[in-house]
Amino acid sequence: GAGVSQTPSNKVTEKGKYVELRCDPISGHTALYWYRQSLGQGPEFLIYFQGTGAADDSGLPNDRFFAVRPEGSVSTLKIQRTERGDSAVYLCASSSTGTGGETQYFGPGTRLLVL
Amino acid sequence: AQSVTQLGSHVSVSEGALVLLRCNYSSSVPPYLFWYVQYPNQGLQLLLKYTTGATLVKGINGFEAEFKKSETSFHLTKPSAHMSDAAEYFCAVSGNAGNMLTFGGGTRLMVKP
Numbered sequence: 001g002a003g004v005s006q007t008p009s010n011k012v013t014e015k016g017k018y019v020e021l022r023c024d025p026i027s028g029h030t031a032l033y034w035y036r037q038s039l040g041q042g043p044e045f046l047i048y049f050q051g052t053g054a055a056d057d058s059g060l061p062n063d064r065f066f067a068v069r070p071e072g073s074v075s076t077l078k079i080q081r082t083e084r085g086d087s088a089v090y091l092c093a094s095s096s097t098g099t100g101g102e103t104q105y106f107g108p109g110t111r112l113l114v115l
Numbered sequence: 116a117q118s119v120t121q122l123g124s125h126v127s128v129s130e131g132a133l134v135l136l137r138c139n140y141s142s143s144v145p146p147y148l149f150w151y152v153q154y155p156n157q158g159l160q161l162l163l164k165y166t167t168g169a170t171l172v173k174g175i176n177g178f179e180a181e182f183k184k185s186e187t188s189f190h191l192t193k194p195s196a197h198m199s200d201a202a203e204y205f206c207a208v209s210g211n212a213g214n215m216l217t218f219g220g221g222t223r224l225m226v227k228p
Contacts, residue, residue: 004158033215042119042205042218043159056213091158100214101147101166106159 002026004107006092012113013082021077021110023092029105031098032075034067035091037109043091049075050098082114117142117208119219127225134193136222138180138206141187148189149207149216150180159205165189176200201226 005024013019025032030051035043045059049069057067064082069075079086089111093104122137140146147166151159163174170182180191189206203223207216 031214035216035218040124040221042121042207042220043216045215045217048213048215050213056215059215093159095214098214100209100212101164102214103149103161103164104214104216105161106151108156108158 004092004094004105006107006110008110009108010111012115014115015082015084017082019079019082019112021090023075023107025073025094026105029094029096031095032069033093033104034077035093037089037091084114087112087114117210117217119206119208119217121206121219121222123222124220125223127227128196129227130198131195134196134200134224136191136204136224138189138191138219139187140189140208142208142210144210146208146210148182150191151205151207153203153205196226198226198228200224
């Protein structure tokens, strides 16, 4: 079956612009996660959705970052007033229920470059 | 709070040699432990995980890892490296509600012919 998909695969923007990154999880998965991977580092947790609600957004770095999942499937990560330090690969993952120890399935990521 | 330390950001082995990638974790709750592999320009793929039960866990592509609570370790091994094993490997821990993963910094495995 289809895995996690993310669009766009690459995004180049200018400092100060607004960007939206999309994640399509595996069908039926209620848990959805966003991570950010900077060059040469491991992924860092940003936000976790259980259904339509953000169950944990403690990883969002500041109020320029926001994410939604209005119908409990597709999620959009929104970044306002982008800064060069936002350049990274943004990874989305989903799992069946969000229970501890469940496997998270990752998408290929969106590579964001802020000029 | 949880954390993961992967000792050695780069590991180089010869084809056919033993692969050993080290992972130590810190967790205030019983941990769930994962190893993911990332090939160039691809997403993360699960190699194996420990949840409960047997502490020696076997995964895909001949990899295995052993959970050692007393040493807070979850090292990844493979008896004989193949060229196709060259990739970035990430150890991760979860245990908090919601199963969010905390990753180590990664180890890049290089396999020499």
